Amino acid sequence: MSESLYGRYGRQVLGGALLALALLSAFAGFLQIQQHGLTAVGDVAVSLYIAGLVVWGYFREGFDTFRFRVLLYVGLVAWGTVDHLGGSDSPFTFVLLIGGSLLLARAAYKYAERQRKPVYDR
Numbered sequence: 375m376s377e378s379l380y381g382r383y384g385r386q387v388l389g390g391a392l393l394a395l396a397l398l399s400a401f402a403g404f405l406q407i408q409q410h411g412l413t414a415v416g417d418v419a420v421s422l423y424i425a426g427l428v429v430w431g432y433f434r435e436g437f438d439t440f441r442f443r444v445l446l447y448v449g450l451v452a453w454g455t456v457d458h459l460g461g462s463d464s465p466f467t468f469v470l471l472i473g474g475s476l477l478l479a480r481a482a483y484k485y486a487e488r489q490r491k492p493v494y495d496r
Contacts, residue, residue: 392432399425416456424449444481450474 403418427449431442454470 389432392429396425396429413460416460420449420453420456423452440481440485444478447474447477447481451478 399421403414403421406414406418424446427442427445431437431439431446435442450470451474454467454472454474457464457467458471
């Protein structure tokens, strides 16, 4: 039987691309700190957090788990917070803050709802 090219090499290529993007994010963060100094630390920390989270989700956790989604929502709120504190009050900043907060609230509600069910229904 012949496997498709994606079936044989797709996961490795995607993992390599994600690693390359994470390394590019780290390098860009380094350059940003070098150029702007300590004022860029918040942006760089959030960027590295999200890049690391995506790499961790791909290689270890999986993208469709509850824990990954909650950590991603925390990253969205952190990104919006850093933008807002940095003085960028664009609509995108408020979309990140409000959208991330709503997604976190929804995840907390789903978690509480799941905890109230009997063990045999989970």
